[in-house]
Amino acid sequence: MENTDTQQMWEERYAESERIWSGRPNARLVEVVSTLPPGAALELGCGEGGDTVWLAQRGWRVLAVDIANNALQRAAAALEAAGGDLAERVEFQRHDLTVTFPCGRFDLVTAHFLHSPTEWDRDAVMRRAAAAVAPGGRLLIVDHAEAPPWAEHIHDHVFATAEEVVAGMDLDPAEWERERVERAGREGLGPDGQLGTLVDNVILLRRR
Known part of the structure; x- marks a missing residue:
């Protein structure tokens, strides 16, 4: 796959420091997936591997995808550091999802803060994400519903609502069950350790 301007941007973003994200799994992933039986998962935008490791530790077989080689290398290193036989359950692939998309059907497709x-x-990428869900499987999308309280420079950005994200996918309601489509708050820590309330769009859809 040829490099794109978007890939270059993310490669440079990851090159800015040795770690960008916390290394912990996303809170909504833990909240939603802890009660699900493990199967095959597709993770769109795996970053540095926090969710990848958590899913593999719980028995999921994971196809972890990111646009940046720097991210994939860090995710693979995190998986190795976690030890055990986790690497046998995970495959990493690089995709610019607007150009190429992973093959296959999955019991769980996740996209956190994509x-x-x-x-x-x-919208087109999310439609492809939905198409990758196997019958009986779930699509979990978690987005920012508003800017974090410490991110003053983006407070004027207008974020899509959960309903708008679902509408953009234009899914057949006869084929999909809405398990959660909501705006939800949670406590979180900012980059300097400051405590604040983060507001997410949580979209959990099950293919009938």
Whole structure:
């Protein structure tokens, strides 16, 4: 796959420091998936591997995807550091999801905070994510519903609502069950350790 401007942007973003994210699994993933039986999972935008490791530790077989080689290398290192036979359950692939998309059907497809400052057809990518869900499987999308309280420079950005994200996918309601489509708050820590309330869009859809 040829490099794109979006990939270059993310490669440079990850090159800015040795760690970008916390290394912990996303709170909504833990909240939703802890009660599900393990199966095959597709993780879109795996970053540095916090969710990948957590899923593999719980018996999921994971196809972890990111646009940046730097991210994939860090995720693989995190998986190795976690030890055990986790590497046998995980495959890493690089995709610019606007250009190529992973093959297969999955019991769980996740996309956490799959935002980008570059222009892209996010609705089209989310439709492809939904198409990758196997019958009886689930699509979990978690987005920012509003800017974190410590991110003053983006407070004027208008975020899509959970209903708008679902509408953009244009899914057949006869084929999909809405288990959660909501705006939900949670406590979180900012980059300097400050405590604040984060507000997410949580979208959990089950293919009938």
